[in-house]
Amino acid sequence: MSRHVLALTLGDPVGIGPEITAKTLVEQAGATEHHGVAVGDPAALRRGAQAMGLDIEVRVVDSFDVEPAEGVIDCYDTGVLGEDLPEWGVVDKRAGLAAVKSIEVATQAAMDRKVAGIVTGPINKEAIWAAGSEHLGHTEMLGALTGVTKQDTMFVVRNDAADGHHLRIFFTTRHVSLRKALDQINKELVGESIHKAHTALQVFGVERPRLAVAAINPHGGENGAFGDDEIVHLAPAVEAAQAEGLDVSGPVPADSVFHQGLVGRYDGVLSHFHDQGHIPAKTFDFDGTISVTVGLPILRTSVDHGTAFDIAGSGKAGHGTMLSAYLAAVDYAPYVDNIRATYGS
Numbered sequence: 001m002s003r004h005v006l007a008l009t010l011g012d013p014v015g016i017g018p019e020i021t022a023k024t025l026v027e028q029a030g031a032t033e034h035h036g037v038a039v040g041d042p043a044a045l046r047r048g049a050q051a052m053g054l055d056i057e058v059r060v061v062d063s064f065d066v067e068p069a070e071g072v073i074d075c076y077d078t079g080v081l082g083e084d085l086p087e088w089g090v091v092d093k094r095a096g097l098a099a100v101k102s103i104e105v106a107t108q109a110a111m112d113r114k115v116a117g118i119v120t121g122p123i124n125k126e127a128i129w130a131a132g133s134e135h136l137g138h139t140e141m142l143g144a145l146t147g148v149t150k151q152d153t154m155f156v157v158r159n160d161a162a163d164g165h166h167l168r169i170f171f172t173t174r175h176v177s178l179r180k181a182l183d184q185i186n187k188e189l190v191g192e193s194i195h196k197a198h199t200a201l202q203v204f205g206v207e208r209p210r211l212a213v214a215a216i217n218p219h220g221g222e223n224g225a226f227g228d229d230e231i232v233h234l235a236p237a238v239e240a241a242q243a244e245g246l247d248v249s250g251p252v253p254a255d256s257v258f259h260q261g262l263v264g265r266y267d268g269v270l271s272h273f274h275d276q277g278h279i280p281a282k283t284f285d286f287d288g289t290i291s292v293t294v295g296l297p298i299l300r301t302s303v304d305h306g307t308a309f310d311i312a313g314s315g316k317a318g319h320g321t322m323l324s325a326y327l328a329a330v331d332y333a334p335y336v337d338n339i340r341a342t343y344g345s
């Protein structure tokens with residue numbers, strides 16, 4: 001493939017996905033080494049472009065093998081909504097269906113190597129459930145579509161102040177309540193997560209990854225006075241990984257470990273519950289924090305924010321994260337063979 005083609009799913013068509021996709025495609029039009037094709041309903045992309053005040057034509061395509069043309073952005077028509085678009089910012093079953101369909105089409109294109117990877121716009125979980133999807137989100141849906149079960153999230157946070165060092169954040173647990181997450185954490189799960197993170201870092205070009213395992217309790221548990229999760233679960237998992245020769249540190253107090261990773265001491269940090277990893281990353285750089293699903297046989301990058309129904313259609317959405325996710329996919333396209341070789345069946 002001389003030019004990397006990337007499929008950008010619109011996400012929920014009544015959320016901010018069409019707006020941020022349109023703006024990203026307009027900004028990246030004219031690039032010679034890569035080309036983005038939106039996947040969804042062209043009318044939704046057109047409406048998104050209008051809301052963002054973009055004077056651009058949406059060209060409907062039925063192939064990903066297209067020659068970019070000046071003054072247009074491309075949309076592969078998934079044919080769910082036609083011209084009959086649901087209202088902005090309201091959970092809608094048809095919108096949920098459209099979101100699911102665009103993920104299915106883009107994923108198949110990546111499996112068939114028609115595109116180098118997929119970049120996903122935000123979906124609304126209630127809407128996809130109303131449309132009959134049983135998945136918690138993209139991560140689970142993409143696993144089912146590509147036939148894998150061990151897929152996981154890797155955040156990429158870029159710190160240009162530290163020579164463009166990329167900190168990657170991993171998660172032992174994700175979409176469960178905090179209470180359940182703490183109950184689920186044990187030596188085995190942490191050990192498995194350490195190995196997944198180590199492999200993912202190698203897949204994306206870090207030969208000998210330096211991984212830190214975050215602590216859970218204040219001051220790393222203060223030797224058991226503030227909780228014993230570190231003593232019972234985390235330290236034994238770290239020691240087992242070290243005995244296998246992995247460069248793993250920790251448990252490191254969680255109030256410092258993300259900063260240490262950002263300034264280059266670690267290549268990755270394993271966090272243990274959703275917000276432990278999300279808050280430092282998004283607070284440091286909301287637009288620069290993107291998510292990559294590792295463990296899939298295809299490349300998938302994504303925004304990490306949601307559908308922002310409160311501002312959908314107003315043109316107020318920032319497209320910075322979508323742009324970062326697109327540019328990350330461009331950066332990672334050369335690793336697609338590695339991704340397939342490691343995670344493909």
Ligand SMILES: NC(=O)C1=CN([C@@H]2O[C@H](COP(=O)(O)OP(=O)(O)OC[C@H]3O[C@@H](n4cnc5c(N)ncnc54)[C@H](O)[C@@H]3O)[C@@H](O)[C@H]2O)C=CC1
Pocket residue numbers: 016020121122123124125126137138302303304305306307308309310311316317318319320321
């Ligand atoms: N990648 C995905 O598909 C994701 C989907 N979601 C889903 O999105 C839905 C809404 O989730 P919420 O927790 O309300 O989070 P949200 O990210 O949609 O909104 C939280 C706040 O951030 C603002 N915001 C988010 N992105 C923005 C942007 N690009 N520009 C300007 N403001 C922005 C919103 O206006 C809102 O005030 C849920 O169904 C959730 O599950 C959430 C995160 C990621």
Ligand SMILES: NCC(=O)COP(=O)(O)O
Pocket residue numbers: 136137138139140291302304
């Ligand atoms: N908090 C991130 C989120 O909900 C996105 O999950 P996914 O749709 O990428 O699986």
